[in-house]
Amino acid sequence: MVEPWINYFITIIVNLTMELKGTNFSLREWRTDDAELLQKHADNPNVYAFLMDRFPHPYTMGDAVSWVNLMLLQKPVVTFVIAVDDKLAGAIGLEFRDDIYSKAPLLGYWLGEEFWGRGIATEAVKLITNYAFSTLNIVRIQAAVLSNNHRSMRVLEKAGYINEGVLKNNIFKNGEVLDEWVYGMVKA
Numbered sequence: 437m438v439e440p441w442i443n444y445f446i447t448i449i450v451n452l453t454m455e456l457k458g459t460n461f462s463l464r465e466w467r468t469d470d471a472e473l474l475q476k477h478a479d480n481p482n483v484y485a486f487l488m489d490r491f492p493h494p495y496t497m498g499d500a501v502s503w504v505n506l507m508l509l510q511k512p513v514v515t516f517v518i519a520v521d522d523k524l525a526g527a528i529g530l531e532f533r534d535d536i537y538s539k540a541p542l543l544g545y546w547l548g549e550e551f552w553g554r555g556i557a558t559e560a561v562k563l564i565t566n567y568a569f570s571t572l573n574i575v576r577i578q579a580a581v582l583s584n585n586h587r588s589m590r591v592l593e594k595a596g597y598i599n600e601g602v603l604k605n606n607i608f609k610n611g612e613v614l615d616e617w618v619y620g621m622v623k624a
């Protein structure tokens with residue numbers, strides 16, 4: 437028989453979730469009920485146009501449910517919901533790599549189109565960067581940007597990332613050959 441106060445303590449621990457506060461949004465952990473808005477905002481050719489082809493397009497409810505289920509298993513939390521009024525508006529996260537790249541994860545992010553132009557992505561990049569360098573055993577964060585994605589280049593530059601080079605013709609996206617702009621931030 438477990439003492440009632442122990443159950444109470446466990447409930448508090450289980451319900452403690454990670455949240456990073458921005459000015460008009462937060463970065464929070466995933467919830468099952470995020471799937472609906474994820475499908476709505478992610479199912480957009482203007483979002484897909486600047487992401488890897490593995491980002492589903494069209495983005496179905498099944499894709500959304502699978503993604504959220506995967507996100508619920510994260511430990512530690514490295515991919516967050518970008519939430520406006522606590523509702524999913526986009527996502528931002530780090531993708532860890534194996535082998536010699538183990539301390540240099542890749543940064544990725546996207547926002548539903550209706551939320552563009554409010555400075556959310558820039559602040560979100562700053563928040564996750566500070567969080568990652570202060571809590572994870574990493575020394576560098578890298579972001580790869582398609583050469584036609586000037587918005588995202590601006591976001592990274594405003595967040596303090598450095599353009600470290602351009603990989604010519606490294607991308608084939610939507611039938612077009614593009615360059616890849618590599619941005620990096622190293623741990624101070």
Ligand SMILES: CC(C)(COP(=O)(O)OP(=O)(O)OC[C@H]1O[C@@H](n2cnc3c(N)ncnc32)[C@H](O)[C@@H]1OP(=O)(O)O)[C@@H](O)C(=O)NCCC(=O)NCCS
Nearest residue numbers: 483486545546547552553554555556557558586587588590
């Ligand atoms: C890239 C993205 C996350 C930006 O989000 P956002 O919240 O609108 O970004 P911010 O408001 O923080 O900053 C955007 C900046 O780009 C600038 N900008 C907007 N359109 C631009 C354009 N066509 N060319 C150059 N800069 C542009 C804005 O003026 C702003 O800079 P400023 O503050 O100096 O005025 C969003 O557009 C998105 O989700 N795009 C699709 C997915 C994607 O590209 N993900 C990134 C993959 S690397």
